[in-house]
Amino acid sequence: MKIIGIACSPRKNKTSAAAVKEALAAARSTVPGVKTQLIEMAKLDVKGCIACGKCMKKLQCTHKDDFMKVIVPALSDEDLAGVIIGSPVYFQNMTWLAKILFDRAVMLRRNGFMLRDKVAGAISVGHSRNGGQELTLQAMHAAMLCQDMIVVSDGRPSAHLGGTLVNANNSIDGDEFGLATARGVGARVAEVAAKLHA
Numbered sequence: 001m002k003i004i005g006i007a008c009s010p011r012k013n014k015t016s017a018a019a020v021k022e023a024l025a026a027a028r029s030t031v032p033g034v035k036t037q038l039i040e041m042a043k044l045d046v047k048g049c050i051a052c053g054k055c056m057k058k059l060q061c062t063h064k065d066d067f068m069k070v071i072v073p074a075l076s077d078e079d080l081a082g083v084i085i086g087s088p089v090y091f092q093n094m095t096w097l098a099k100i101l102f103d104r105a106v107m108l109r110r111n112g113f114m115l116r117d118k119v120a121g122a123i124s125v126g127h128s129r130n131g132g133q134e135l136t137l138q139a140m141h142a143a144m145l146c147q148d149m150i151v152v153s154d155g156r157p158s159a160h161l162g163g164t165l166v167n168a169n170n171s172i173d174g175d176e177f178g179l180a181t182a183r184g185v186g187a188r189v190a191e192v193a194a195k196l197h198a
Contacts, residue, residue: 001197002035003027003082003189004074008098012042015125015167020086022179023123023163023186027082031190037074041097044070048100055107067104075105076114081193083115083149084185085140086123088167089132094124094139102143109147116148119193121185123163125172133164152192154184 005024009016017040024036044066052062059076061068075083087098108114122144124136138161141151153159163185165178172178 001031001033001081001193002037002077002079003084003186003193004080005036005038005084005086006071006101007038007040007042008085008087008095008101009040010042010095010097012040014088015165015170015172016086016088016123018172019123019125019163019165019178019182020084022182023084023086023121023189026183026186027084027190030187031194034190034194035079039070039074041101046071046097046100046104048096049103049106056110059107059111061104061107067100071101071104072107075108080118081197082119082121082189084121084123084189085144086125086163087136087140089124089126089136092132092135094136098140102140105147113148117196118147118149119189119196120144120147120149120151121154121162121189122151123165123182123185125165125167125178127167129166131166134161137161137164150192150196152185152188154181155188155191158184
């Protein structure tokens, strides 16, 4: 069983990636033997969807970029059971890289709903406690539901929409509440995935 984490910040190795790493570590500690992989969109050469329709019947695209070389193989892996997406808040919403991820993933929907029944969790990092994280999570959830994924929260005790962290001086280290929600997302994705994909 495999869980993929995708950080959608345009800045490499920053707080969104750190939050997703926390979630993946929690997934591994919750379900022994689970394999995890972190993908940072900032490290990839990806282009936006141009609605050309080339992916209507096959996993193919006009763009011959890292989305096709890295993201599609990861998301179409037969061992994939869960996905955790992390995005910073940009004007009360997900980043352009997160939007590219969801837009281009239409090919997985068009070719047999390949993400159907995969467990999905979302994490968002803002510059204040109420900095748009929940709106960002809702936007990501909407895209996940369009793929017929099973969307989970950060689980008990808070069981909110997902991971909500605060970036203070380019770090999430002091945000104990936020880190707990990120870990909760990872644990919950792993826990539900283990029940569904055992």
